[in-house]
Amino acid sequence: xxxxxxxxxxxxxxxxxxxxxxxxxxxxxxxxxxxxxxxxxxxxxxxxxxxxxxxxxxxxxxxxxxxxxxxxxxxxxxxxxxxxxxxxxxxxxxxxxxxxxxxxxxxxxxxxxxxxxxxxxxxxxxxxxxxxxxxxxxxxxxxxxxxxxxxxxxxxxxxxxxxxxxxxxxxxxxxxxxxxxxxxxxxxxxxxxxxxxxxxxxxxxxxxxxxxxxxxxxxxxxxxxxxxxxxxxxxxxxxxxxxxxxxxxxxxxxxxxxxxxxxxxxxxxxxxxxxxxxxxxxxxxxxxxxxxxxxxxxxxxxxxxxxxxxxxxxxxxxxxxxxxxxxxxxxx
Amino acid sequence: xxxxxxxxxxxxxxxxxxxxxxxxxxxxxxxxxxxxxxxxxxxxxxxxxxxxxxxxxxxxxxxxxxxxxxxxxxxxxxxxxxxxxxxxxxxxxxxxxxxxxxxxxxxxxxxxxxxxxxxxxxxxxxxxxxxxxxxxxxxxxxxxxxxxxxxxxxxxxxxxxxxxxxxxxxxxxxxxxxxxxxxxxxxxxxxxxxxxxxxxxxxxxxxxxxxxxxxxxxxxxxxxxxxxxxxxxxxxxxxxxxxxxxxxxxxxxxxxxxxxxxxxxxxxxxxxxxxxxxxxxxxxxxxxxxxxxxxxxxxxxxxxxxxxxxxxxxxxxxxxxxxxxxxxxxxxxxxxxxxxxxxxxxxxxxxxxxxxxxxxxxxxxxxxxxxxxxxxxxxxxxxxxxxxxxxxxxxxxxxxxxxxxxxxxxxxxxxxxxxxxxxxxxxxxxxxxxxxxxxxxxxxxxxxxxxxxxxxxxxxxxxxxxxxxxxxxxxxxxxxxxxxxxxxxxxxxxxxxxxxxxxxxxxxxxxx
Numbered sequence: 001x002x003x004x005x006x007x008x009x010x011x012x013x014x015x016x017x018x019x020x021x022x023x024x025x026x027x028x029x030x031x032x033x034x035x036x037x038x039x040x041x042x043x044x045x046x047x048x049x050x051x052x053x054x055x056x057x058x059x060x061x062x063x064x065x066x067x068x069x070x071x072x073x074x075x076x077x078x079x080x081x082x083x084x085x086x087x088x089x090x091x092x093x094x095x096x097x098x099x100x101x102x103x104x105x106x107x108x109x110x111x112x113x114x115x116x117x118x119x120x121x122x123x124x125x126x127x128x129x130x131x132x133x134x135x136x137x138x139x140x141x142x143x144x145x146x147x148x149x150x151x152x153x154x155x156x157x158x159x160x161x162x163x164x165x166x167x168x169x170x171x172x173x174x175x176x177x178x179x180x181x182x183x184x185x186x187x188x189x190x191x192x193x194x195x196x197x198x199x200x201x202x203x204x205x206x207x208x209x210x211x212x213x214x215x216x217x218x219x220x221x222x223x224x225x226x227x228x229x230x231x232x233x234x235x236x237x238x239x240x241x242x243x244x245x246x247x248x249x250x251x252x253x254x255x256x257x258x259x260x261x262x263x264x265x266x267x268x269x270x271x272x273x274x275x276x277x278x279x280x281x282x283x284x285x286x287x288x289x290x291x292x293x294x295x296x297x298x299x300x301x302x303x304x305x306x307x308x309x310x311x312x313x314x315x316x317x318x319x320x321x322x323x324x325x326x327x328x329x330x331x332x
Numbered sequence: 333x334x335x336x337x338x339x340x341x342x343x344x345x346x347x348x349x350x351x352x353x354x355x356x357x358x359x360x361x362x363x364x365x366x367x368x369x370x371x372x373x374x375x376x377x378x379x380x381x382x383x384x385x386x387x388x389x390x391x392x393x394x395x396x397x398x399x400x401x402x403x404x405x406x407x408x409x410x411x412x413x414x415x416x417x418x419x420x421x422x423x424x425x426x427x428x429x430x431x432x433x434x435x436x437x438x439x440x441x442x443x444x445x446x447x448x449x450x451x452x453x454x455x456x457x458x459x460x461x462x463x464x465x466x467x468x469x470x471x472x473x474x475x476x477x478x479x480x481x482x483x484x485x486x487x488x489x490x491x492x493x494x495x496x497x498x499x500x501x502x503x504x505x506x507x508x509x510x511x512x513x514x515x516x517x518x519x520x521x522x523x524x525x526x527x528x529x530x531x532x533x534x535x536x537x538x539x540x541x542x543x544x545x546x547x548x549x550x551x552x553x554x555x556x557x558x559x560x561x562x563x564x565x566x567x568x569x570x571x572x573x574x575x576x577x578x579x580x581x582x583x584x585x586x587x588x589x590x591x592x593x594x595x596x597x598x599x600x601x602x603x604x605x606x607x608x609x610x611x612x613x614x615x616x617x618x619x620x621x622x623x624x625x626x627x628x629x630x631x632x633x634x635x636x637x638x639x640x641x642x643x644x645x646x647x648x649x650x651x652x653x654x655x656x657x658x659x660x661x662x663x664x665x666x667x668x669x670x671x672x673x674x675x676x677x678x679x680x681x682x683x684x685x686x687x688x689x690x691x692x693x694x695x696x697x698x699x700x701x702x703x704x705x706x707x708x709x710x711x712x713x714x715x716x717x718x719x720x721x722x723x724x725x726x727x728x729x730x731x732x733x734x735x736x737x738x739x740x741x742x743x744x745x746x747x748x749x750x751x752x753x754x755x756x757x758x759x760x761x762x763x764x765x766x767x768x769x770x771x772x773x774x775x776x777x778x779x780x781x782x783x784x785x786x787x788x789x790x791x792x793x794x795x796x797x798x799x800x801x802x803x804x805x806x807x808x809x810x811x812x813x814x815x816x817x818x819x820x821x822x823x824x825x826x827x828x829x830x831x832x833x834x835x836x837x838x839x840x841x842x843x844x
Contacts, residue, residue, distance in 0.1 A: 200699050202690045208678070209686065215672040218634055219664070220686045221654035 003272055003279075006318035007286065014311045018303055028301045035296020036289035042296075044178030048250055050288025051183040052077065052242035052262055057269035057280045058194045059235030064275050065198065066207035066231045067214075072118055072133025073239045074263030075140025076111040080240025081247040082144050083110035085152060085162050085254040088169035088247075096168040103169055104186075104244045111240015112233045114140055119232040123225050129232070137263060148256050160256035171249035181249035187281075190238060194277035207231055239266070268316050287312065333358040333520050334379070334489055339388035341374055348374040349385070350544045356489060361511060361521040363535035363552070365528075365564055367761030368732050371544040372524055376491055380412050381405045393488070411482030412491040417474050421467035425449060428466055429481050445484075452480050456510050471620070472503035479510060490514065491522045496530055497758075500619040501789065501822030508534045526761070528557040529790065540564055565763050580797070581610030583646075584661075584781035585631070585750040590640035592626050592805075600626040601637065602805045608750065608781040613772065615784040615796030616807075618825055623805035624785045625667065628754045631783070632664040633657040645749050658687060661749030665739055665756045667785075669732070673739040676728040680720055681709035683727050684742050712741040733764025740771050751775055754785045769795055789821060803827045 015025035036046050056073040063070040084103040091099060118132035147153070148160035171181040198204040210217040210227045217224060242262070247254055269287055273280030294308035334356040341349040349371045356362045366372045377383045379390065381400040390397040392408055400408075419428050426446045446462035453460040458476045466474060475495065482490055492511075496504045511521050511534060525531050531538055532552050540548040540563040548563040585608040592601040600623050608614045618624060629635040631642055633654040641650045644660040652660070666672040674683050685694050685705050693704045709723035718737045720730055727735060736756065743751065753772060757765040772782055772795055786792050792799050793816065800810040801824040808830040809821070823829035 200702070202695055202698075202700060205682070205685075205689050205700060209675055212675045212677050213671050215666075215668070216675045216686070219632075219654070219666055219672050220689075221658065223653075 002322045003274070003283070003319055006322055007315050009318045010311050010314035013314050014307060017307060017310060021303065021307075023301050023303050028297050028303045031300035032290075032293035032297040034293075035300075036293030038296075040175060041178045042292060044175055044180030046285070046289040046292040047180055047184045048288075049291055050285045051187045051249075052246050053265060053269050053287050054187040054281055054284035055190055055242040055245070056235075056239045056262060056266035057273060057284050058190060058277050059238035060266045061270035061273060061275040061277060061280050062194060062198065062207065063231050063235045064270060065211045066227050067211040068228050068231055069128075069130045070115065070118070070133050070232055070235050071130060071263060071267055072115060072136050072140075072236075073266040074259050074261070075133070075137035076114045076236045076239035077243035077246070077259040077262050078137075078140040078144045079114045080107035080111040080243030081254055081258060082147055082152075082243075083107050083240070084169075084244035084247050085165065086147075088165040089152065089162065092166040092168065094168065099166070099169045100171055100248055103248055104241060107244025107247075108237040108241045111236040111238070111243065113236070115232045115236025115239070116229065119229045122228065129228070141257070141259060144254065144259070145256050148254060152254060154253075162254040165248070165252050169248055170252055171245065179250075181245075183245035183249045186241070186245065187284075190241075191277050191281050198277060203227075203230060239263075265312070268312065272315065272319055333393060335389075335391040336375070336379065337389045337391070339375065339378060339390070340386045341378060341383065342386060347544050349378070349388075351388070352541070352544070352546055354539060354546070356520045356522060358488075358520055359515055359518045360536045361515050361523055361534055363531040363538035364522055364524045364541070365526075365531060365538055365560060366541035367564055367763070368759065370541040370564075370761075372541055373493075374544075375541070376412070376493065376522070376524065379405070379491070380410065406485065409486055409488035410491070411485065411487035411489070413475065413478045413482065413493065413495060415494045415497060417471075417478055419466045419474055419477060422465065424463050424465055425460055425469075425477050425480075426462040428477055429462075429484060433481075433485060448484055449480055452483055456480075456483070456513050457506075458510065470503075471498045472500070472506065475499070475507065476510070483514070487519065489520045489522065491524070493524045494526065495523070496525065496527060498620045498787065500825040501818075502826045502828070503619075504530065527788075527790075528560050531560070532557060542566055561762050564761070580612040581779060583607045584610050584644065585783060586641075586643040587627075587631065588641045588643070590627070590630060590642070591638045592630050592635065592640075593638050594626070600805050601630065601640075604640070604805070604807055606800060606807060606810065608783055610749075610779045610781055611776055612797045613776050613782040613784050613795050614798050614800060615786060615792035616800045616802050617786055617789055617792045617821065618802035620787055622802045624754065624802055626805070627802070628664070628666070628752050628783075628785060631752050632662055663743035663746070663748035663751045665736075665743055665751065665753040667754035667758065669735050669739060669759075674727050674735055676726070676735075678727060679709075679724045680713065680718070680727055680730075680738060681705045681723040683738050684709050684712050687742060712738075712745065716741040731764075733760050733767065736760060736764060736768060740768065744771060744775060747778060748775070748780060751780055751782045752785070753782060755787065756784075757786075757788075757791060765791075789818060789825075801825055803830075 018025040018028050035042060037043055056077060060070055060073060084107040087103040087106045088099060094102060114136060118129055118136050121127045121132045122129045145160060148162060152162045154161055154163040171183055174180055174182050174185065198207065206222045206227050209220055209222055210224055214224060243259060246258060251258060265287055269283045270280060273283035290308055290311060294305050297303050298305045336352065336354040339349050339352045352375060354375065364372050378385045381402045381404055384399060392410065397408065420431065426442050426449060429449060430440060430445055449460060449462040458480060460476055460480060466477060495507060499507060515521060523531065523535055535552050537549065537551050538560065539546060540560065542564065587607065588605050590601050590604040594600050604627065606614065616624065630637045633652060633656065641648055643649065644657065644662055647660060649657050649660050670676055675686065688694055689700060694701055706723045713720060713723065716737045718741065719734050727738060756768045760768065772784065776782055784795055793813065796813055798810060798812055799816055799821065801808050801821060803824065804827065809824045820829060
C-alpha cells in the first residue's frame with residue numbers, strides 16, 4: 001500500500017507544480033493518462049518502454065537483496081546493445097528465428113561480462129562495487145560511441161548510429177496494430193524466474209542470508225564472494241538482455257546514448273518495487289507508462305516533459321521516506 | 333533517595349512495567365534482578381528519562397522528576413553505566429571525562445581536570461592515568477573511567493547494567509570494592525545483574541522483577557541464591573544438574589599447535605594445543621578478547637590458521653571450509669546470536685535450515701523444499717520446546733532463550749561429534765541457561781565432545797570435565813575439574829599466574 005500512497009502524494013505535489021506553471025493539472029493528467037493508456041497502440045509503446053526497466057530493475061533488486069549495490073545498469077545495457085548489434089550486422093544471413101536469439105544471448109553475455117568485471121575488481125582489488133559499476137558505466141557508454149564512430153557506424157548518417165539491422169534480427173511484434181514486441185514476454189518470464197530463484201532455490205536463500213547478515217552467511221558456510229559474483233553476473237545478464245531488446249525491438253539499430261538514464265531508473269524501480277521481482281513489474285510499468293504519457297501531456301497541454309522526471313523523483317523520495325519511517329519489518 | 337511509585341509502561345499490548353514500586357535509600361546498594369523481558373531495562377530507561385512512563389511518579393532527593401531527559405537525569409545526579417561503554421577510544425582519560433561535561437565551562441582546563449581525576453583515582457583506588465588513551469586500557473579500566481566520570485560529576489545514584497560481564501575475577505573484586513566505597517560516602521547504587529552470587533555479595537537489598545511486576549524485595553542477609561532464582565523464574569530451577577560421571581572415549585577434537593594472526597599481523601593464537609574426548613566437556617575460560625573468538629573461528633573453519641592443524645574424529649580438516657567441517661561432524665553455537673547464529677529477519681524454519689538448506693531433504697534437485705523445511709521446523713519446535721507461534725514466525729520476535737533454542741536445535745539435531753559452543757548462555761535468564769546446559773550435557777552423555785567457551789567460571793565448573801584458561805591467545809593452565817582452585821583460576825585469567833598443564837589433563841596432542 002505504501003508505494004501506491006507515495007505515488008499518489010507525488011502526483012499531488014506535481015499537480016501543484018503544474019498549477020504553478022499556469023496549466024490545469026486535471027487536464028494535464030487526463031492527457032497523460034490518454035497518452036499512456038488511451039489506445040492499444042499507446043499501451044504497446046508503454047509496455048515497450050517498461051520492458052528494459054523491468055529487466056534491469058529485477059537485476060538491481062536481486063543485487064540489493066544480497067546487499068550488493070549495483071548501479072552499473074547503464075553500462076551493462078550499453079554493451080548488451082552493442083553485442084546484439086554486432087551479431088545482427090555480422091551474421092545477416094542467419095535464419096530469422098536464430099538470429100534474434102543469437103543476438104539476445106550475445107547481449108546477455110556482454111552484460112554479464114561487464115558486471116562480472118566490476119565484481120572482479122571488487123573481489124581482487126578491493127574497489128567497492130558502487131564505484132566500480134558507476135565508473136564502468138562511463139566506459140561502457142564510451143565504448144558504444146567509439147564503435148559507432150568506427151566499425152559499426154553508418155557511413156554518412158550525420159549522427160553516431162549503426163546502419164539499420166537486417167530484418168531477420170528484429171524482434172517479432174506480438175500485438176497487431178501496435179509496436180509491441182516480444183520483449184515484454186521475455187520480461188514476464190524473467191519476473192517469474194527471478195521470483196522462483198529468490199524464494200525457491202538454494203542460491204536465492206544464499207542471497208537473502210548474505211543480504212541480512214554477513215557473519216551469519218559466513219557461519220552458514222556461504223561464500224560472500226561467490227554470491228557477489230553470481231548475483232552481479234545475473235544482473236548484468238538481465239541488463240545486457242534489456243539493451244539487446246531495446247536495439248532489436250525498438251530502434252532496429254544501435255544509437256549513441258540509447259542507454260541513457262536506464263541504469264539509474266532501474267535502481268529507482270527496484271526500490272519502488274520493494275526489491276521483490278513480482279512487484280518490480282508494476283513499478284517498471286509505472287515508469288514506462290509515465291514516460292509515454294508525459295510526451296502526450298506535453299503535446300496536449302504544453303506541460304514540459306521534465307515534470308515527469310519530477311514525478312519520478314518525488315515518488316522515490318516519498319517511497320524512501322515511507323520505508324525509513326517503518327523500520328524494516330519486511331521478510332528477507 | 334529515589335522513590336519510583338506505581339510506574340507503568342506498555343509497548344503496544346506488552347505490559348513492560350505494571351505499577352512498580354522501587355525505592356533506593358541513600359547509602360545502599362540495591363540489586364535489580366529479573367529474567368530477560370521482566371522489565372528491568374524499561375524501568376531504568378524510565379528513571380533515566382530515555383522513555384516516559386504511562387503512569388507513576390518518580391521522586392529523586394525529594395524533588396519530582398517528570399518528563400525529564402537523560403540530560404536532566406545527569407544534572408540531577410543520576411549516572412548510568414551501560415554494558416557497552418560510551419567512551420571515545422582514541423581520546424585520553426581526561427578528554428573523555430571532560431567530554432559533554434558542562435561544568436568545564438567555556439574553556440577546557442585539562443590540567444585541572446587531570447588533577448581531579450588523580451585525586452579521585454587515589455580516593456577510590458582506581459589506579460587511573462589521566463593521560464592514557466582509552467583504547468589502550470583493559471575493559472575493567474575503561475569501566476573505572478566511566479565510574480570516575482560519573483563520580484566527578486557528583487553522581488548520587490549510580491546505575492550499573494550487567495557491570496561484570498566482561499571482567500576477570502580480580503577485576504570484579506576491584507569493582508565491588510569501588511562500589512562499597514561509593515556507598516560508604518552516602519551515594520546509592522543500583523546493580524543490575526544476572527549473576528546471583530555477585531548480587532548477594534555486593535547488594536544490601538534486592539528487588540526482583542517478573543513479568544513487569546515486583547515479586548520480591550529482600551534483604552540479602554536473609555536469602556540464598558536458590559531462593560533468589562526461584563523468585564526470578566517463579567518456579568524451582570535449582571534441581572541438581574544431571575551430570576553423570578562416566579569414562580571418556582577416543583579423542584574427537586584435536587587442535588595441534590594452532591597459530592593465528594589477524595589482519596594486522598598481531599598474533600591472536602599462540603601455539604594452542606589441546607584435545608577433547610568423546611563424552612567430555614572442555615571449558616575454556618578467560619576474559620573476553622583473549623583469543624576465544626579467533627580460536628572458535630579457526631576450529632569451525634571460518635578463518636584459516638597461520639599454522640597448525642584441526643582434527644575431527646582423527647581426520648585432518650584444516651584445509652576444509654565451514655561446510656566441510658560441518659560434514660565432518662562439527663557443530664557450532666556462535667557467541668553472537670543476533671547477527672551470526674541467527675538471521676533474525678528470517679523465519680524460524682529458515683533459521684533452522686540455515687546450515688543445511690543445500691542438502692537433502694531440504695534441497696530437492698535445484699529447488700528448496702519449503703514443505704520439508706516447515707515439517708523439519710515443526711519437529712524441532714516440538715522437540716526443543718521453542719515457544720513460538722509457528723515455523724513461519726520471524727526469529728526476531730522471539731525471546732533470547734527461544735532464539736538460542738533455535739540455534740541449539742539446529743546444531744544438535746544431527747548428533748554432532750564435536751560441538752564448539754561460544755558463550756552459549758550469554759544474556760539468558762536462569763531457566764534458559766539451564767536448558768542450554770542440559771542440552772550440552774545430553775550431548776556429552778551421548779558421546780559428543782564439547783568445547784565450551786565461556787567467561788563464567790561458575791558455569792565452567794557446572795559443565796566441564798576439564799577447564800583451560802586462555803590468556804592472550806595461549807593456554808596458561810589446564811586443570812581437571814576436581815583439581816580446580818577458583819582463586820588460582822582467577823589469577824590465571826588475569827594473566828598473573830601460569831602453570832604447566834596438569835599432565836593428566838593434557839593428553840594426546842600429536843606433534844606436527
